[in-house]
Amino acid sequence: MTIELSKEARADAIASIQKYFQKNMEGPIGNIAAGGLxxxxxxxIGPTIYNQGVADAQERLQTRVSxxxxxxxxxxxxxxxxxxxQAKPRK
Known part of the structure; x- marks a missing residue:
């Protein structure tokens, strides 16, 4: 299963990568390089994170079902x- 992001999420992620490089690395990273990264x-790495999310959801659901x-x-x-x-004794 391919993990895809919406256009907006992809743009936000690229901007975040660029900001990270600007603040934490020796030099900035361009838009194309950030998109490639x-x-x-x-x-x-995405499938590992995705699979962990699925496993967490399965565990939670199994707990609820049990x-x-x-x-x-x-x-x-x-x-x-x-x-x-509820019956009252008869006298």
Whole structure:
């Protein structure tokens, strides 16, 4: 699965890379080079981050599913118990 960004997200990411280089590296990085670096990160590292997100979501869902029986469990065959408690003794 290819990880793709919207035009707006891609432009923001490129601007962020350029700002990072300007503040933390010896020299600035151009728009084309920043776009290439972003493409490399998306293709090389993006799947690892994506897969971790999927694994985290699966773990959370499995936890919720395992708790489902506790949250929505109903006792069976409760009619007589319920009605016998409510019944008043006859005099």
């Amino acid at each position: 972003l493409g490399f990160f998306l293709e090389e 708790e489902l029986d506790i949250e929505v469990h109903e006792e069976e065959f409760q009619y007589w118990r319920k009605h016998e408690r």
